[in-house]
Every structure is written in structure tokens, then in C-alpha cells.
Amino acid sequence: PTIEEAAEFCRDFKPTVFVAIGGGSVMDSAKAIMVKYENPEANLYRILGFGDLGLRKKMKFLIAIPTTSGTGSEVTPNAMLTITTRDPPQKLAISHSELVPDIAVLHTDFVKDMPPFLTMATGLDTLAHSAGAYVSTWGGPLNDALNIAAIKETLKYLPRAYKYGAKDLEAREKMLMATVIAGMGFGNTRVGIDHGLGHSMGKVFKMHHGFCVGLFLPYTVAYTSKISDRWKDLCPVFGVESKGKERKALLTELLQAIKDFIHSIDGAVCVKEVKNPSISKEEYMAKIDLLVKYAETDAVDLLAPRWMHEETYKKIYEYAWDGRDIDF
Ligand SMILES: [Fe+2]
Structure with missing residues (x-):
């Protein structure tokens, strides 16, 4: 109904x-x-x-x-x-x-039997909520603390939940909590542009929401890095040592760490890698205008800290085909 x-x-x-x-x-x-x-x-x-x-x-x-x-x-x-x-x-x-x-x-009885793909995709949603919200600059100290805590818990427990499923109830319980912590963190601020990009992708190609927003998370961090240094706070959380590194090299290393994490649980960081559904380059490029149209009218990006418009959406979608670094 x-x-x-x-x-x-x-x-x-x-x-x-x-x-x-x-x-x-x-x-x-x-x-x-x-x-x-x-x-x-x-x-x-x-x-x-x-x-x-x-x-x-x-x-x-x-x-x-x-x-x-x-x-x-x-x-x-x-x-x-x-x-x-x-x-x-x-x-x-x-x-x-x-x-x-x-x-x-919140009870593990309700989540313990999630199949691996759903565990991975919904867990990536938690990661995108917290990391995307963190770099979107709307946070204050309270929301920052919530989002950082959610990222830490997700990095620690999502791989376990993905690998062991119902056999690791501790990981299941921790991910229930990480999701709630992220929910409060982004619920009081805004999600990142990964959500506008991902919503559109999910509907046009019939893909899972969390899988899509996870795919666009590295692009969100890279795109917002041009107006804010908040991404630097994510380095220690992702185990990236900042000391003595140039800004550009450090950002590249952080983005790689985010992509490595997503890959470690069989997520994708560019459209070319998506296996289900498998999308040809021609098909993807032919639908970019529709992807842009849907993303542009998605309310979640209304308050994006770095303005998004037709051209930037288009470029990000184009770059996302094979995972090109954001250079604009
Ligand atoms: Fe989400």
C-alpha cells in the first residue's frame, strides 16, 4: 500500500x-x-x-x-x-x-540473521552518516563526538559483523549502538553529499542505499576538503599518521584508507567495480543527466557546506565511474 x-x-x-x-x-x-x-x-x-x-x-x-x-x-x-x-x-x-x-x-535478536551483503551495505550507511556528517561542517562539539565515536565503532566492529554474522553477537550489538550514535550525530546536523549522490544512484540503478552512499563517501571527503580541514580529524581514526606529511599527500592517504576499509568488506568505491547490477560504461554515462537531475533536487544536499550544482554533480558522477581523484 x-x-x-x-x-x-x-x-x-x-x-x-x-x-x-x-x-x-x-x-x-x-x-x-x-x-x-x-x-x-x-x-x-x-x-x-x-x-x-x-x-x-x-x-x-x-x-x-x-x-x-x-x-x-x-x-x-x-x-x-x-x-x-x-x-x-x-x-x-x-x-x-x-x-x-x-x-x-535495540536487540540483537532482530539483526543477528542479516545476510552478509545487508550487514555490509547497512554498515556502510552508518559509516557514511557519521563520516559524511563530520566533514560537512555543521557539527558542534557534541555532534562531532558522536560522529567520531560512531566511525570508530564501525571500523572496529563492522568487519566482524560482516564476517561472522550471527556467530558474533558482540559485533552485532556494537553495530546497533554505532548506528544509533551515528543517527544522533547526523540527525542533529546534516548528512554529507554522499547521500544526495547515493539516493539518486540507488533509485536509477536499483541499488542498495548504504552500498551507494558508501561508494560516494571518499568523493564527499575529497570534495569538502577544498573548503575545510575537518577531514584531518579523520586521519587518526582511520589509522593514518599525520606527522610531517604535506596536506595533499595526507589527504590521499586518508582517502586510500577509507577506500581500503570499504574494499575490506567487499564494498565498492567506483561504479566500474559494482558487480550487482553490473553497469556498462555506456549505460552509466547515458544516465548521468538523470542521476544529476535527481541528486540536484534531493533536499539532503540543500545545506551542503560546499555548494553543489549541475556541473559539480556531473563531474563527481563522471569521476566515480573509475574512481578518479577529485581535482576541482
Ligand atoms: Fe543513509
């Missing part, structure tokens, strides 16, 4: 509690259904943090129980929806403090 159909059902059934058990799309749908159930007049295309949504009048609690470790939706004010009337479907970002779930239940 669509959001509207589910909300219509709720208006008859009159629930007072929503329990959203699932990954990002389930929790995000619950948020949007709650909006349309409680406030049928609300325009989902215009929910970007302003004004009063008037929720929690019919509903007492929104309870979120994540079955993946990546979205952070269980603690964030954000929801990613899909506009299915567009072809290919397009992502729609909404964000409002009234969308933060009242209760989040």
Missing part, C-alpha cells in the same frame, strides 16, 4: 501506538503514515523541519525496532520516502523533530 492508503486505514482503525519493526524503509514509512494519519492536510513534499506538524494527538507512541544496523531512523527526525509515480522512482527526504520515535528497542 501507499502511505496515503495506510493512513486511510489508520483513520478507520484509530491506533494509538505504532510499532515499526524493520529496516529504514519500514521505520520511515511508519513516520510518514503517522503524519498523514494525524494530519491529513500535511504536504509530504514540504516537511523540512519547519512549523508544527501537530502529531501525537491521536498517537501516543511511535516505537521503532530496527532489523538492520545502518539507517539510524530509530533515533532520527528523518524519513526517506519513494515517489513511485516517477519513472524511475525518486527518493523524497522529509525531516521534522516530531518524527523522532518515542522509543527505540
Whole structure:
């Protein structure tokens, strides 16, 4: 059912509690259904943090129980929806403090049986949330601490969770927490441009959200490095020794460390490497204008610290084909 159909059902059934058990799309749908159930007049295309949504009048609690470790939706004010009337479907970002779930239940029983690909892709989402938000310059000391903590935990436990799955419950538990820490870190700031780029890629080529935003993370760090030195704080976290190194060499080393990590869990850092679906260069280049069009109209990049526009999106997508270094 669509959001509207589910909300219509709720208006008859009159629930007072929503329990959203699932990954990002389930929790995000619950948020949007709650909006349309409680406030049928609300325009989902215009929910970007302003004004009063008037929720929690019919509903007492929104309870979120994540079955993946990546979205952070269980603690964030954000929801990613899909506009299915567009072809290919397009992502729609909404964000409002009234969308933060009242209760989040984190238990390894709900995540332990994730297959390896889902563990990797959702874990890369956590990494992109925290690292992308960190370099996007919106952070203050509190969010910085959250994002750095989330990156550290992800680097430590995601490879274990990916490799051992249900056999390593400690890694599963740590990734549940890392995701929540990242959720609070980026939920209070902004995600990086990896998300605008990744949303568009995910919809146009039917690829997993986390896998896509992970792919674009190195480009985000490189692109924002031209206006800020915040990337330097990531060096010790990724085990890159800064002492005595020139800026350019250090940045190259950090980017390599990020790419090495992504490769270590079988993620991709350029489109050419993507195996499923396998995308030919011709097909990819032919769709770049559509990728740019969707990314450009994605609200997540509205407040990007370094301005993004048609040309820069296009260049990043072109460079991402074979992983060329950002030189602009
Ligand atoms: Fe994400």
C-alpha cells in the first residue's frame, strides 16, 4: 500500500501506538503514515523541519525496532520516502523533530540473521552518516563526538559483523549502538553529499542505499576538503599518521584508507567495480543527466557546506565511474 492508503486505514482503525519493526524503509514509512494519519492536510513534499506538524494527538507512541544496523531512523527526525509515480522512482527526504520515535528497542535478536551483503551495505550507511556528517561542517562539539565515536565503532566492529554474522553477537550489538550514535550525530546536523549522490544512484540503478552512499563517501571527503580541514580529524581514526606529511599527500592517504576499509568488506568505491547490477560504461554515462537531475533536487544536499550544482554533480558522477581523484 501507499502511505496515503495506510493512513486511510489508520483513520478507520484509530491506533494509538505504532510499532515499526524493520529496516529504514519500514521505520520511515511508519513516520510518514503517522503524519498523514494525524494530519491529513500535511504536504509530504514540504516537511523540512519547519512549523508544527501537530502529531501525537491521536498517537501516543511511535516505537521503532530496527532489523538492520545502518539507517539510524530509530533515533532520527528523518524519513526517506519513494515517489513511485516517477519513472524511475525518486527518493523524497522529509525531516521534522516530531518524527523522532518515542522509543527505540535495540536487540540483537532482530539483526543477528542479516545476510552478509545487508550487514555490509547497512554498515556502510552508518559509516557514511557519521563520516559524511563530520566533514560537512555543521557539527558542534557534541555532534562531532558522536560522529567520531560512531566511525570508530564501525571500523572496529563492522568487519566482524560482516564476517561472522550471527556467530558474533558482540559485533552485532556494537553495530546497533554505532548506528544509533551515528543517527544522533547526523540527525542533529546534516548528512554529507554522499547521500544526495547515493539516493539518486540507488533509485536509477536499483541499488542498495548504504552500498551507494558508501561508494560516494571518499568523493564527499575529497570534495569538502577544498573548503575545510575537518577531514584531518579523520586521519587518526582511520589509522593514518599525520606527522610531517604535506596536506595533499595526507589527504590521499586518508582517502586510500577509507577506500581500503570499504574494499575490506567487499564494498565498492567506483561504479566500474559494482558487480550487482553490473553497469556498462555506456549505460552509466547515458544516465548521468538523470542521476544529476535527481541528486540536484534531493533536499539532503540543500545545506551542503560546499555548494553543489549541475556541473559539480556531473563531474563527481563522471569521476566515480573509475574512481578518479577529485581535482576541482
Ligand atoms: Fe543513509
